[in-house]
Amino acid sequence: MNDVIAAPGRIAVGTGFDRSVAAAERDAAERQLEQLAKNTEASGGSGIADSNTLLDPGAVGLRFFEWFGPSYVLWTEKHVGGIFEAYDEFRGIALEKFRSDARGFGRIGAHLDEATTDLDRDVRAARAAWTGGAAEIAEEHSRVLLSGGRAVTDGVSTASSLVAEGIRLVESQVLERARAVLGLWTDHIAGMNPHHVELVVLAAKGRLKEEHLPLLESVPLYEPHRSYLAGSRIDTGQKLTIYGHLASQWLTGTFVPAFDAHKSSFDSICSATKNAVGEGWTGIVDGITALDANPFDGTPGHEGGTPSPNTGIDAPGDGTVTVSEPDADGMAWVTVRDDDGSIRSYRVDLSSGTATLTDNGRPITVTRDADGTLAITAGEPAGKEIVDGGPAGTEPNAAASITPAAAPSASPATTPLPVAPMVASLGGGGTRGAGTSPNSGQPSQHTSQTPLDGGILVGAQEPVPPLPAATSTTTTAATTHGGGAGMPFMPMMPMSGAGGDQDRERKRGAPDPGDSPFAEDLDSYRRVEEILDPDTGQ
Incomplete structure (x- = not known):
């Protein structure tokens, strides 16, 4: 669709205007929008798949500018553009894709919460059966690890809520724009349809000739003057002059203000919905940006030092x-x-x-x-x-x-x-x-x-x-440097636990240390990672 309204290139003689067809299109668009509104999340529905589904029926309201815009440009010689572009700026928003991402964040958050809870329980169990300096250092490390784990869990859950709420707002505002613009639909201005207005503009511009007089007789603007203008005492040139004078008065006093008012209403609708969507989107971005991107920063580490006598553990540097x-x-x-x-x-x-x-x-x-x-x-x-x-x-x-x-x-x-x-x-x-x-x-x-x-x-x-x-x-x-034979390493966790732990191991299976804990949902995890650290996703 051309986004610049142009004046007609020729006189539109005999084009007419079928009001019944125009009204039927509007009625169908209204019914479609009302049905879609029931499916939005705000109304308790499952949500609309994408923004285009809402914008398409609402675009019927732009017929006003298609019908009357060329006559406005011809009469005022003003440039009118950007209308369709402004309306379409919300096109292409994959609402369901964002909802899917929000659900993915929620699943990851639940998985992290379970893993953090399990880790906390296992650390407590290990600490109950382990004393000494190594145990104290392990406990210190675990405290930081658990704190970071909870921070990550909270962050992912927050991201899920932010995206879900943000997309719910976007969906509502796209629907609001579509409804409001459809409400601008009208096929006449003061009883004059688009074809009538075009004839009036041509009359005011002095472009009509004697053969066009029968067309002017059907224009509602001239109805009060029809009997007078039909008199034989007025020649053709005088009639065209009177038609042009009446046309100029109506265009200046009625048509232009009506068109300008419609354009102003359209601009206000687009501005209000754009600001609302912008605030919601900023809330998503700012909220996620504020999350701690490195909650494990500062996790303690310790040198092994010299082993105690007779422990059988080699000093650092031994193989x-x-x-x-x-x-x-x-x-x-x-x-x-x-x-x-x-x-x-x-x-x-x-x-x-x-x-x-x-x-x-x-x-x-x-x-x-x-x-x-x-x-x-x-x-x-x-x-x-x-x-x-x-x-x-x-x-x-x-x-x-x-x-x-x-x-x-x-x-x-x-x-x-x-x-x-x-x-x-x-x-x-x-x-x-x-x-x-x-x-x-x-x-x-x-x-x-x-x-x-x-x-x-x-x-x-x-x-x-x-x-x-x-x-x-x-x-x-x-x-390589002497020292007693020793235990290969020290455990940080007990290898088995009672009841619940064994059930958990049977459910999860023995994990490969090289596996990602997010293997079941790597795509969702990558999305979280890209949000928390955009450079990672590039």
């Missing part, structure tokens, strides 16, 4: 390879800890007395003699000092030999397994790691200012004392 005492079936765990704190665990079969595995291209051979002595032989990197726990009755940490490259083993190839199974040994029973004191403090990837005391496992009959120096340990370790 170790440890092996647990084989179980009744000859199966043992080999755990590799790198200098950067990363950990890998392998399940090996020592029933034949030897097992070989490859860790990051480095062959590692584990042997167990008939007297129970465990030994580790590492190939690369060369130059590592190998420390062996030794057989029963010998001093722990006795030196063991180094073999640059281990001979192939007859044992089946091993596959790296998650570290998580090692945690089970902390609860009592099963294989136990190298530490001589359960839950001994250990260095982490975070750093600490002071050493951590090991603490005790609450609920045990009594603290497990350090083993005497003459008693063998259950594991051996390879280390």
